[in-house]
Amino acid sequence: MKSILIQNIKAIVTLDKEDRVLEGQHLLIEDGRIAYLGTEQRNAETVIDGKGLFAYPGLINTHHHLYQTFTRNLPQVQNMELFPWLKTLYEIWRGLTPEMIYYSSLVGMAELLKYGCTTCFDQHYVFPRARAKHLIDHQFAAATDLGIRFHAARGSMARGRSDGGLPPDDLVQTVDEILADSQRLIEEYHDPKPGAMRQVALAPCSPFSVSGELMRETALLARSKKVRLHTHLAETKDEEEYCLQQFGLRPLAYMDSLGWLGSDVWYAHGIHFDDTELELLAATQTGVAHCPSSNQKLASGVAKIPRMLELDVPLGLAVDGSASNDGSNMLQELRSAYLMHRLHYSSTAPSAYQLLQLATRGGARLLGRDDIGSLEVGKAADLFLINMEKIEYVGAQFDPRAVLSTVGIARPVDYTIVNGRIVVKDGRIEGLIDEDKVAEVANKLVRQLNER
Ligand code: ZN
Numbered sequence: 001m002k003s004i005l006i007q008n009i010k011a012i013v014t015l016d017k018e019d020r021v022l023e024g025q026h027l028l029i030e031d032g033r034i035a036y037l038g039t040e041q042r043n044a045e046t047v048i049d050g051k052g053l054f055a056y057p058g059l060i061n062t063h064h065h066l067y068q069t070f071t072r073n074l075p076q077v078q079n080m081e082l083f084p085w086l087k088t089l090y091e092i093w094r095g096l097t098p099e100m101i102y103y104s105s106l107v108g109m110a111e112l113l114k115y116g117c118t119t120c121f122d123q124h125y126v127f128p129r130a131r132a133k134h135l136i137d138h139q140f141a142a143a144t145d146l147g148i149r150f151h152a153a154r155g156s157m158a159r160g161r162s163d164g165g166l167p168p169d170d171l172v173q174t175v176d177e178i179l180a181d182s183q184r185l186i187e188e189y190h191d192p193k194p195g196a197m198r199q200v201a202l203a204p205c206s207p208f209s210v211s212g213e214l215m216r217e218t219a220l221l222a223r224s225k226k227v228r229l230h231t232h233l234a235e236t237k238d239e240e241e242y243c244l245q246q247f248g249l250r251p252l253a254y255m256d257s258l259g260w261l262g263s264d265v266w267y268a269h270g271i272h273f274d275d276t277e278l279e280l281l282a283a284t285q286t287g288v289a290h291c292p293s294s295n296q297k298l299a300s301g302v303a304k305i306p307r308m309l310e311l312d313v314p315l316g317l318a319v320d321g322s323a324s325n326d327g328s329n330m331l332q333e334l335r336s337a338y339l340m341h342r343l344h345y346s347s348t349a350p351s352a353y354q355l356l357q358l359a360t361r362g363g364a365r366l367l368g369r370d371d372i373g374s375l376e377v378g379k380a381a382d383l384f385l386i387n388m389e390k391i392e393y394v395g396a397q398f399d400p401r402a403v404l405s406t407v408g409i410a411r412p413v414d415y416t417i418v419n420g421r422i423v424v425k426d427g428r429i430e431g432l433i434d435e436d437k438v439a440e441v442a443n444k445l446v447r448q449l450n451e452r
Contacts, residue, residue: 002420004029004381005042009050010388011400012037015057015360015374019353021400027055029381032195032420037377046422048415052389054400056356057375058118058149058382058418059330060363063230063268063289065321066108066122066139067093067101070446072326082236082298083166089323090167093126095452101135103442105142110435111328112319113148113424114412116384119363119372120148121318123230123268125155125205129170132177136185140198145432147423149196149382151367152189153203153230154182158214164246166208175214178204179221186225194371195380197419203230207251208242215258222264228368229260230289233267236300240272252277261286266314266366269294271301278307287314287366290358292337293327294320305341306348316363317355334359335408352405381420384413 005028012022014037028036028044036042071092077085101124112120120143124136136152143150159165160172182202190200202222204210215231222229234240234251243251252273255261261280266287273281281288290303308315319325319333334355341349350358364373372380386409388397396407403409412427422430429435 002031003044004046004048005044006048006050009053009055012055012375013400014376015357016376029420032381034375034377034379034381052387053385054388055383055385056116057360057373058384059116059359060119060316060373061112061117061318061330062121062316062363062366063291063318063320064120064122066105067096067124067126068321068323069104069108070100070449071323082300083238085298086166090171092450094128094171095449096126096128097131098135098138100445100449102138102142103445105139106146106438107442108322108328109143109146109148110429112330113146113416113429114427115329115331116413116416117330118149118382118416118418121151121367123153123155123203125157126171127173132173140189147418147421147431149418151199151201153201154185155203155205156214157205157209159209159211175217178214179217182221186227190227201228201230206232207254208239212258215260219259229265231267232269234272235269237272271295271303278304278311278313281313282311285314289316289318289366291318291320292340293333294324296340297324302340302344305350306345309350309354314365315358316366317359330359331404331409334405338405352402355405356401381417383417385415387414
């Protein structure tokens with residue numbers, strides 16, 4: 001039995017139903033689960049001194065495109081909004097190889113782990129026609145090598161330029177190819193059991209890169225296999241105009257017509273929903289992954305988070321792809337969200353702690369999991385620890401529930417534990433992966449991709 005005891009923790013921010021913060025208590029991990037929380041002395045193989053440490057449940061990232069880690073900070077797209085930004089980047093993404101998918105996934109997920117994220121959801125939708133096979137399998141391999149909990153979405157694009165879509169024709173696949181690979185991935189990787197390290201969702205890219213037929217067929221397949229559905233929606237005014245022009249419907253009405261509402265569906269962004277649409281989301285328990293950094297960078301707008309919270313629309317937090325962020329740092333996302341909403345909404349802005357709720361149990365709700373997102377006995381042992389006695393946190397210890405959003409944590413955490421295994425220690429990746437070697441190989445591949 002593998003066990004870890006973290007003793008005398010300065011503050012455990014549990015994110016349980018009572019929103020308790022426990023002071024001076026011990027947390028025992030056995031076989032990947034939280035086995036005990038309290039003040040009784042327990043024994044374990046590994047003991048960590050919790051003096052000065054704040055403990056939080058692992059953050060859950062609910063929308064990402066890991067391959068974009070290789071196209072960050074590109075000068076040619078720094079001053080663009082979504083549609084021109086995508087059209088420019090598609091030309092580079094055409095050169096993606098399976099090796100690049102593996103390494104970009106390692107890079108993005110390593111950064112997520114180093115900043116407290118323990119569950120990564122990724123939507124991979126770029127399948128260059130000549131090298132389209134088994135790309136998501138390489139992402140699962142990377143997740144396993146790092147020890148992160150991974151939810152892969154089989155993304156897709158099926159509406160190329162010659163059909164009135166946005167992507168070039170050699171980046172789209174046929175509906176049959178997409179559905180066959182979706183089914184294969186679910187059968188090979190999707191684990192519905194509590195404690196699962198691997199799950200699969202289905203996620204056609206967006207209304208402007210996919211046909212209505214593919215959206216409808218994907219929903220049918222997902223429901224027959226009991227997996228979840230995800231896509232980009234209401235991200236930009238361009239998308240709204242595109243839907244009105246092509247389908248005569250606003251984006252949400254269009255998705256409703258294709259069977260895409262329900263508690264098994266969540267949308268990335270959800271910025272331009274009107275009041276009636278927000279009420280429909282709440283009534284159907286259709287969720288939204290909020291991506292504040294990406295929304296700011298691409299000037300897409302500010303999602304109506306205060307109203308969504310009032311209505312109880314299921315909400316999670318996400319970094320979005322690294323080409324629009326430009327990183328994979330959920331702690332930074334918390335602070336980015338906090339400041340953006342303070343500026344935009346002032347007194348009705350979500351509180352620092354509400355944003356942490358989004359990033360933890362909110363994310364678990366979007367992914368359909370009740371075994372992660374809080375620190376409680378019986379839940380998966382996914383957590384991170386920050387030493388608050390460092391000089392940069394002096395004077396910042398009054399409110400452990402708020403500090404991640406208000407003060408912000410600008411450096412890697414001290415420990416990240418996933419499924420009862422230490423995967424980050426003193427801010428460095430532990431285990432199979434040598435992060436310096438990965439960075440060296442990845443940088444070579446980045447040059448290869450961008451010099452094409
Ligand atoms: Zn996205």
